[in-house]
Amino acid sequence: MSSPSNSPQSPVPSAPGRAAPDPAARAGRALQKGRQTKAAIVDAALGLATHIGLEGLSVGALAERMGMSKSGVFAHFGSREELQISVIREYHARFEQEVFYPALQAPRGVARLRALFERWMARTSVEIDSGCLYISGAVEFDDRPGPVRDALASSVCTWHAALKRAIVLCKECGELRADTDEEQMLFEIHGLILALHYEARFLQTPGSLARALTGFDHILQRYGAKVPPTQVLPSPSTPKE
Template identity: 70%
Template sequence: MADTTARPPVRTPRSRGRAPHKGQQTKAAIIDAALGLASHVGLEGLSIGAIAELMGMSKSGVFAHFGSREELQISVVREYHERFEREVFRPALQAPRGLPRLRALFDNWMRQTSLEIDSGCIYISGAVEFDDRPGAVRDALVETVNTWQAAVRKAVQLAIEAGHLRPDADAAQVAFEIHGLILALHYEARFLRNPDGLRHARTGFDNLIARYQAQP
């Protein structure tokens, strides 16, 4: 935002570019630390004071980047979504459209879930924390989850259009069942510590695809 105060100090182009860059770096570092903390204690465990202590900063220093706890929580949700897309969605786009891409999405999603066994999934923990709490944080969670689920449905629809899945298959239903496998995997692996969770999830996906797969 431009400085509208009277007689603003004159800055060289170099100084104008350097200050925002440093500020963005600090903000990114705060979000990274907050995401790490939220992965273990949930979004509700975040506070300006906790992050300030974690970063070795003053509360006012953190507050300068995030005007409220809610703004910090929303930034963490969006950062988690960006990383999730980078690790799960974008690599799958390298696979051919249709069933190969859908399999890549599921494989990447399973791998991400297995990596989060000792920390936690912001999508899942956030749903538990904010399922009945209207507000901006819940809205941000719903928006990012809906974006991801729409991508899964699109991948299923492309598999139908490619002739890999039956033409009468319901893309929303298939995507729903795939999501259910991931939720079951998270529960089995994180809560029950079942070492067979990944194998069961993969078998479940193979059975699901076999049920909907188009006949040669």
């Protein structure tokens, strides 16, 4: 008979009706929970940033809002800079979902360009009461090189490239003059948004939204488009007029 020390070890049986713990499953649940927590932190940080700016974000204020410790918040990002960049990415993702992707359902040409602008206006009208991260971020980081400024500029340039492509498609469809300078037209359209934000949010000038919409029609007509007047899209909140 073999001695116990030479006998092969038998596995300890699990309790009847109870599966053995799965380390991979536990790790997966922990990872999913971590992602959910990080997403909740970014959502709260975005809410703060639209009101107080990216520079106003602090781990302490965010931890208090989330009911977490500072170290708990910090562990998800590693630095305040990475937190700011995560907020910019989330803002851009929501901008695309609300403005860009729905507008792609419109036919190529002026109809799509109009849809892009109208949805941009609808979002801007909501942000009159909170603030546009692209605009406030430009003021905060225009003279401060670094990853945060790069993330902001990249997001804005991505959006501008989409608008410019829509203008080029208008030319290809024959709905704008062939000699239309898409860079100039984009500059003028962006100028309407900046003017609207300043007039409506800072000066609280009555009729600012209607003036911006009229300005868009004037731009289209000047570049050869024959289209009916722009209609204001319904938005979740009423803009200041």
